[in-house]
Amino acid sequence: MKPLALSPAEQHRLEKLARNAGRSPRSMMRFVLRDGFEYSEWQVRESNAAETEARRLGTIPNAEVRRVAKAAIEAARGRRRRNAA
Numbered sequence: 001m002k003p004l005a006l007s008p009a010e011q012h013r014l015e016k017l018a019r020n021a022g023r024s025p026r027s028m029m030r031f032v033l034r035d036g037f038e039y040s041e042w043q044v045r046e047s048n049a050a051e052t053e054a055r056r057l058g059t060i061p062n063a064e065v066r067r068v069a070k071a072a073i074e075a076a077r078g079r080r081r082r083n084a085a
């Protein structure tokens with residue numbers, strides 16, 4: 001089997017991707033081989049944007065999300081039962 005070799009442009013692209021992801025180029029190579037450069041770059045860009053948005057807006061504790069979701073489900077069940085009667 002022929003050894004894997006990146007062009008200088010691909011090496012630069014991998015290094016930039018790794019830097020943006022906060023990882024080493026070696027660890028990012030696994031994702032690039034599996035998913036390709038375009039998808040890996042998109043995923044890192046979207047993850048970074050989501051983290052920035054979460055820091056800006058804050059987050060909601062999981063227990064509160066579960067409580068609100070459960071209340072919404074129970075309310076919908078109650079409406080469905082009343083409408084069926």
